[in-house]
Amino acid sequence: MQLNPDGKQRTSLTKVESSPCYLLTVRVIRARNIHQADVLSHTDCYVSLWLPTASNDKFQTKAIRNCKDPVWNETFYFRIQSQVKNVLELALYDKDVVTQDDHLFTVYFDIAKLSLGEEVFMHFKCDSQRREELEVGFALDNISGPPETIITNGVLVSRKICCLEVQVVEKKKKKKKSKKEFSFKVQGSYEGTQDIVLGSGLAFSSSFPAKFHYARYKQPTLDVTLPGKKRPPSSNSHVYDTSSANVELHSIPSGKNMILAEDKRFDLFAKAEDCPDHLDVRLGFDLCIQEQDFLCKRKNYVMPALKKVLQLEQDLLDHESPVVAVMTTGGGMRSLTALYGSLRGLKKLNVLDCATYLTGLSGTTWTMSNLYRDADWSRKDLDKQISEARKHMTKCKINSFSLEYLKYYKKQLCQRKREGRKTSFIDLWGLVLESFLHDGKDNHRLSDQQQAIDRGQNPLPIYTAVNVKNNYSTLDFKEWVEFTPYEVGLQKYGVFVRTEDFGSEFFMGRLMKKVPESRICFLEGMWSSLFSFNVLYIWNLSHSSEDFWHRWTRDQIDNIEEEPPLLVKPQELQTRLFTPPGPLGSALRAVLADRVCIAQEHNFLKGFQMHDDYLENTHFRRWKDTVLDTFPNQLTQSDQFLSLVDTGFFINTSIMPLLKPERKVDVILHLNYSAGSQIQALDQTCKYCSEQGIAFPRVDLSEEDRKKLKECYLFDGAETPGAPVLLFFPLVNDTFQKYKAPGQKRSESEMEDGKVDLYGCCSPYSTYSLQYTEKEYDLLVQLGEYNILNNEDLIVQALRTAVARKRQIKK
Template identity: 90%
Template sequence: MEQDSLLSQELITQTARLGEGIMQLNPDGEQWTSVTKIESSLCYLLTIRVLRARNIHQADVLSQTDCYVSLWLPTASTDKFQTKTIKNCKDPVWNETFYFRIQSQVKNVLELALCDKDVITQDDHLFTVYFDIAKLSLGKQVFMHFKCDSQRQEELEVGFALDNMSGPPETIITNGLLVSRKICCLEVQVVEKKKKKKTLEKEFSFKVQGSYEGTQDIKLGSELVFSSSSPARFHYARYKQPTLDITLPGKKRPPSFPSRVCDTGSPNVELHSLPSGKNLILAEDKRFDLYAKTEDCPDHLDVRLGFDLCVQEQDFLRKRQKYVAPALKKVLQLEQDLLDHETPVVAIMTTGGGMRSLTALYGSLQGLKKLNILDCAMYLTGLSGTTWTMSNLYRDADWSQKDLNKQISEARKHMTKCKINSLSLEYLKYYQKQLCQRKKEGHKTSFIDLWGLVLESFLHDGKDNYRLSDQQRAIDRGQNPLPIYTAINVKNNYSTLDFKEWVEFTPYEVGLQKYGAFVRVEDFGSEFFMGRLMRKVPESRICFLEGMWSSLFSWNVLYVWNSSHSSEDFWHKWTQDKIDNIEEEPQLPLKPHELRTRLFTPPGPLGSALRSILTDRFCIAQEHNFLKGFQMHNDYLENKHFRRWRDTVLDTFPNQLTQSEEFLSLVDTGFFINTSIMPLLKPERKVDVILHLNYSAGSQTQALDQTCKYCSEQGILFPRVDLSEEDRKNLKECYLFDGAETPGAPVLLFFPLINDTFQKYKAPGQKRSESEMEDGKVDIYGRCSPYSTYSVQYTEKEFDRLVQLGEYNILNNKDLIMQALHTAVAQKRQNKE
């Protein structure tokens, strides 16, 4: 058998750029800032010849394995293909050929699964080989021997060939990480010729496999006539070259699953054979005519692909600068105005902690307000309980310009009221009605949505129609810091240690910074396909987002274990996939953007059951995935933005990343690290000073230590945190880490939530009298503390004391805050020079 030479070359892309640095328009006609490119890129013909396997181990008890090979290349086809089954043979020979049309700019990873056919039970999955098509050379044929088990000498032999294709190249849109491919729209119309007074109802069924719509039915009868103004529409990716399956009235509907034989007596049409823009007759009958027309969709995306800040946030920064620069001059008592390049970006970062964090944040902000530091802040980030405080504050368009006593009084009213009424029959009926309405609107509901409604009753007087996009009014003049809310996207059957992706929410947009993909906040929860908005779903009320941001019900066994032990390492052998790099002949040279050939061996029944028990979450908030349909760029692993946030076990498995999922699975960031700092470490935000307000239960330094470790592993600039054992045992109210040992890192002020000098001082420099000593006894973390993370009600005295403690700890460390700001200004000036 003739083999290819050992030399390999990178896939020839030969792209002709049609546009670069494209400025896209969002649905409101405003410009997105984007680094997206519209390119014309070649497609290739991939030929795969499955030859044979050798020495396959016996999977059945009484006979040899009944082998077949399944081929899965999702970047080229929605269908899985498979060879014929060779019965009772350990050395099966298939010699079958398959063809795929692949896009050269996409990361194409072929999955070859060897399976054992079983008649009664589910087929046994023996192993899967992952092969990166980018390793092939254009115009050459190669026969690969995949060494699947060296001890048993199992191997799979497959031939590959990559050739040019005739026809024009494909237009793609990419940010160098995600790729959106050409979308077409098919319109199908049924026109009834004769309409009698009494006619039986006739039903047509149309199906386009892999399209956004899937299947649509049309009914014709005495009262229902399908008009030309409302044809059935299907949106599909052109590269899939799908078929329109038609079931005429009185005929049997085709089976849902692919079948070699499917005789329904109805026409099927290959869509790539239809000329674009022409209305064609597919079927003629004495009762009706069937028309179809296909057209290319515009090269416009409703998802913003890019890594820069959106136009709205950039505009906000310019407006906020007019507040920040004078405030810093006043606070630091500077003689001259600060120039733009001398003005540091100051951010307030909070951690979660239920009602404790909600309450303490009011006190911290009150202290910052009294020091005039609040006007110096550009950003305010939160997760879990602090998002409840933030969403309340931003209802007032000028909250940071006012005294916070009114806001605090309103929070006290709801924190001290009896919560048992929230579980009354009246409220339960209200919850059911709201969940039904939410489902009817198109959202996927879960127990997390019920939790959001309960929070609404805890923190408000009745139904709250407020939405995240309404907060744009509170930042339209730059009058308040920009709020950023955080969550993480997780995946079923994986712990958060193995898979998590940072998600950020602002009043402008929601996005995954790892992929450089963002949508307008009004469109979050709507249905997208290949970056296009397919179905608009009403924006969620903010109570549902609050429920998701603080989804304490999304725990699993591994999280409980991790909370009481130092790590999940003990369970990793039960919850991680068994993936091994395997040998192949010939050994093709590995380029930087190419993936090693790997072998996946599925776990046994016991391992699968144990993994499910350990990793399944009680409940997850799910939203329609706006990355659905995108594909990973061939060079995505070399993209500097992706490398920054590349931290999951699936990052080198492009077929299994988020763009392949129907829904985003969003949970509280605290299920990984109790911090909202990650959006502030995005280089484009250029944050210089971070006020780290910690409200965690238990260890006050754990979240900070975890952040330091994570940033070190990811190569993210972060100041070195050096706390002595004495400090860790007896924490002070504030620590300053100036980042001198890590140039380019932000200055960090760390405020643990502790009760230290507050016990003796009611205000900085003002000692308590004997009668006031009781007010200084704030038991935050004791066994009998009223401030447990799971407490939902405080007395007025408990609420007031926690607010006062939060305020005091800020005011008592004014000097350290001023030192941090002076350091940041000096660094800005030095960097400019």
């Protein structure tokens, strides 16, 4: 049984096992009919080889001058892990002396196509019209030595890592003190480069060695620059000085000191040791132990509440109790305010005690983070919280930009930078939000909310964001990220970290540098990062298609022929050709796809590698929807930082964590606070779930309803096995115009209060409004509450339907 460092059992889906490594031999033979890239001469071709799962370095052949049919016949060797998705990138370049080398094309070849013990010679047909071709030989053989211990969940692989300690021992200390600076580099290690300075009163002893953490089997090399020598201009070069140490680290015996270099002035020693196999991240697709414990405790509140709401004579049995979730959408201060009203309505109906989860994004995360400061907020009426929010919503916001506040913002941003974070305008936005919504500094952190759910007394809050890539539109690349008081993670990869550790630095699943947990205002800024837009997003708001822009922003990737044709298994990738865009295309892509500002946090997936069968993993396939999913070398585990934005930049919904099968959600109360179309986010969710094969109710609304929405719709999902029951509450002003409470008509003097202009051109409730009058605030809260109370019958019907289904499933 494998345990986490805290003694808790790991998920059963995570395996710790021994897996063999193989020797891959790549012989770059020749190319034919390479088109002329230069105007005045033929190409000076060379081939670059990049296999990041096996080596930290890129290798290249020599350049053949002025030849369209170059012959290299050069051989390269790689030690590869058999359970890792190894995709070799063979890039053909035209060498230029003055300008940057021209990138002609790149071939992506999946090593899993090769059979052990066989040698094949491949002809890659790169351009059928010009008859361009690249000829490469491959061989895959067993390799001597013990197998490697890996940890995997079927999508990610954590490999064996080692810690190298480099020691400098000074032999003679001169009377005249002078500095001696040594530079050590292990490319691909967590630390990268470290410098040691001797002399000038600086002491160096065995307790302060230079340390490097690196993947043991990725052909790492220690490069040393001795005092008085210059570092080379190329990051890939290993030759610094003929007398310097340049050591392949696999040659250093584990646990023993080894002399790297001896000099009359100093000695260099190194020692390498294997790091423990336990991980500081959670690899798995099930719920964490803490959430499982919460679910057991929450039932003690949910089951009596359901009995009361449904007016049952007998207690519900454990298997009859449905999992109910309250799901919200964003909408700035409008969503913050309306959510208070919706929750007060649910509280009055006793339905809030029936809920197990509460999810949010953008503006509703501000409401949620305020509520969960009180460990028993849902056990009380919400008048106090609503009154407190009213005070901040109606106050003048200009003071937030005073000189005193600006000095405070600068001090806080400098502190975050000293902690090792990458700060941006999004952090400043979080501080501005703090001043908008609170009096003074707010020290609350997300992990503090564990006190509000430790007895199961409140629904479990889930906050959402999406991880993006700066050169891609959100439609092309986005990955769901969920935040709870217990952990933060990406369900697509099945990797999670403790909430306290989010923002810290990790390597291959091990915690390398602990960074203090962020105050929640910085997370609120990220969850509602209105400033992370790009031109493609703006275009998509007014057009249903990105086809025009994709001509300039999508990579040109084509499947290519290969001889001999190799048998392709389901988990293997087809051989593909990437043709880089020209200068105009690259410039347009930068203009269209780059985002104005983005929140970046240290990537806790850094160093992991993709499992050879990751594309066939059912969990990964459920969320597989980006253009890079079949390019394992370019997925998130290869990035230094996560790039996180407001979920609304894709779909204005926080529903995705609730569709995780392990949460088994039976009823979703969809509280919509979007601007403009109230049905758009729901339609987008239906389309997305249909494409992904996720069970979701069919939204069947008539044209009449779409033109004039009612307060609530029930979609029972009967036509879709496994789909939850969905209650959809658009934010509309329907019967509220004539009724101040369910069944209580307004008097003539009260009719004015029913005129709540939500979306008109002069509406005070714009998404970008920062301040309401007291009356505007009160009316929006009352409207949110009324729309819940006025649809009690539909809520009860949804709960009864879910209970009946649970009973039927048991039978």
